[in-house]
Amino acid sequence: MGQMELGFSGSLIGIIGGTGLDDLDILEGRTEKYVDTPYGKPSDALILGKIKNVDCVLLSRHGRHHTLMPSSVNYRANMWALKEEGCTHLLATTACGSLREEIQPGDIVIIDQFIDRTTKRHLTFYDGNHSCLPGVCHVSMAEPFCAKTREVLMDVAKKLGIKCHSKGTVITIEGPRFSSRAESLMFRSWGADVINMTTVPEVIFAKEAGICYASIAMATDYDCWKEHEEMVSVDKVLKTLKENANKATSLLLTTIPQIGSMDWAETMQNLKNSVQLSVILPKH
Structure with missing residues (x-):
């Protein structure tokens, strides 16, 4: 990809499958492609195929057998591989805990903001160690x-009758443990609506790569702030995800052709401009 080319010629839609959606079988004419990147190997093979004639690439965030804990996911390699493949859009799925009474287990939230509480992760492609991307990138994260x-x-969720919250702030914690009750209550007081372990730094790399990124956050539980509620557990999370995976799947299957039929030239150009204006190149 060299200099991370940000050109645009039609939509290629990437799907990042999160917990419970690690091995989505929704692509027609699937082929697997194992790749390497300047940042190492992605989580798994890229699965190439089509959804209603729209070219798509599917990548399992934690590996198809869920072998990678959130801190061990190579977010940079994942994003580089998807960009190199030509992705213009990324639809990410993520399991999350609800920090609000009105966001019930089984609901979907189309998150619009994040709070970063991670501690161990690379947060930029531009780290000074890769000559393909010189300089320092101060990318805007206002939106x-x-x-x-x-x-x-x-719009698609509304048409399909899927209960969907049109915005929400996700707080991403390092994990892999769940929060203490004191933390959970603090995150609520900060204005966070849902909690997960993966949106950061994925969303940051998408922005640096000039990709249109959106996240389908699936609430699985009430974290541990809510009294008289069953404690969050892996069993409970996976059970709720299994029951609701069809919502995320139908949302993807209907949204992707819609995205493929739209004109994204202006959006892509704006993304490209914002990335270019964010990089301070070294002086020679």
């Missing part, structure tokens, strides 16, 4: 997610 892509997701 981390693509508003136009989020709008499509919300």
Whole structure:
């Protein structure tokens, strides 16, 4: 990719499958492609195929057998591989805990903001160690997610009758442990609506790569702030995800052709401009 080319010629839609959606079988004419990147190997093979004639690339965030904990996911390699493949859009799925009474387990949230509580992760492609991307990137995160892509997701959810919250702030913690009750209550007081372990730094790399990124956050539980509620557990999370995976799947299957039929030239150009204006190149 060299200099991370940000050209645009039609939509190629990437799907990042999160917990419970690690091995989505929704692509027609699937082929697998194992790749390497300047940042190492992605989580798994890229699965190439089509959804209703729209070219798509599917990548399992934690590996198809869920072998990678959130801190061990190579987010940079994942994003580089998807960009190199030509992705213009990314629809990410993520399991999350609800920090709000009105966001019930089984609901979908199309998140629009994040709070970063991670501690161990690379947060930029431009780290001074890769000559393909010189300089320092101070990318704006005022609007981390693509508003136009989020709008499509919300319209489709409405048409399909899927209960969907049109915005929300996600707080991403390092994990792999769940929060203490004191932390959970603090995150609520900060204004966070849902909690997960993966949106950061994925959303940051998408922005640096000039990709339209949106996240389908699936609430699985009430974290541990809510009294008289069953404690969050892996069993409970996976059970709720299994029951609701069909919502995320139908949302993807209907949204993708919609995105493929739209004109994204202006959106892509704006993303490209914002990335270029964010990089301070070294002086020679």
